[in-house]
Amino acid sequence: MINIDRFDSRILQALQRDGRLTLGALAEAVSLSPSQCSRRIARLEKEGIIEGHALRLNPEALGLKVTAFIFLSVDKGRMAAPREAVAELLARDEVIDCHTVTGSHDFILRVVVADLAELSRFLSTTISPMAGIRDIATQVAMDTLKVNGPLKVVP
Secondary structure, three states, rough: OOOHHHHHHHHHHHHHOOOOOOOHHHHHOOOOOHHHHHHHHHHHHHHOOOOOOOOOOOOHHHHHOEEEEEEEEEEOOOOOOOOHHHHHHHHOEEEEEEEEOOOOOOOOEEEEOOOHHHHHHHHHHHHHOOEEEEEEEEOOOOOOOOOOOOOOOOO
């Protein structure tokens, strides 16, 4: 675990809320100089706390109106390396997130597609033909209430 102090915590909180803050505005918000903020951001990036800078897009504005969660169970006897087999899915644009999980399934995928027909095609042409898949369960999100909320940062 990497040590962060209250200033690092404030910087991370502010940048999670608005990644486009200028150094001047950030410095004012966290009570440091712009050069101190710049050095701290560089250190936080180097230490891997800040992984990158991304742009968030509105899926609906792009015509992507369906978010679904696909739960996969693999037959470990028929699939020698489940993570490697699922790796091909990770390259698909429809797959936004993939997690290994405990419980009755092995993986959860979050996919975002234009409509239910596209989801059906994705399931039937991409997921179902995969060797070693024992069970597939899908749940479609009715509404999205929160996405990519800020992480709690404790000094």
